[in-house]
Amino acid sequence: MQFYFIILMLVLMPFQANADATRHAMKLIDRTTAQGACASYIGYMGSNYRIGGFVSEQEANRIQEEHWRLASEAAEELVALGISQKIDGQMMISPKGSSICLADLCFAKVEYIEALFLMSGGVEADKAVTKKEINCPEGVWSPCFGGVPVDNWEYKAATLYDSKNCSLLVP
Structure with a gap:
């Protein structure tokens, strides 16, 4: 009986790893988007940083930079995961010739894909702030x-x- 359980686990392990990679990728996308949006919100406050609860412009700038740093780290981790593991059953990012591609969208450098994910939070924030x-x-x-x-x-x-509880997203 234990033998069959071990065989079953060996057969199912790639599926579990794939599900874990997909879950992890979704968390990284959420983290990248949230941190980028929070940084963008601070940018929209401009020099009126006090309305955001900041005691000084320097503090607002420091927190904004921290949001961008955390968003960037999550985007880098997401791209590394997308290159190394299948996400939802397929490779999310793969090399094609001298390019690196996100599905059918190909770039000269992997950093451009990271920037694409990084910008997603700013786009969400722009829509949330400027549109109704x-x-x-x-x-x-x-x-x-x-x-x-x-x-x-x-x-x-x-x-x-x-x-959006942005203040809770920075250490």
């Missing part, structure tokens, strides 16, 4: 978003920084 959902007539095919007035961006960014 509006009521559209039924059957409208385009997304129903309007712009937030520029004068309100820093306040919305400060609110998002607080509501």
Whole structure:
């Protein structure tokens, strides 16, 4: 009976490793996006750092740099994982000739793929700060978003920084 259990474990181990790699990749994507968004929120506050709860501009800059550093580390780890292991049953990142590719999107350097993941948080933050959902007539095919007035961006960014618990993401 133990023999069959050992054989079963040996057969299932690659599937478990694949599931673990997929879960780990999803956590790294979430971490990269969250840290990048938090750094971007601070950027939207501009020189009005006090509305974000910072005691000085230097502290706001230091925390923003820390968010970017943590986002960058997570992006690097994600790319390393994507190169070395199958994610959801397939290689996420693979070499093709002199290029390195993320699916069908190929680049000259692996750092460009890291930057792509790193920018995802900033894109999410930009949308959250500068756009708002509006009521559209039924059957409208385009997304129903309007712009937030520029004068309100820093306040919305400060609110998002607080509501997304960004301060808890830095040591």
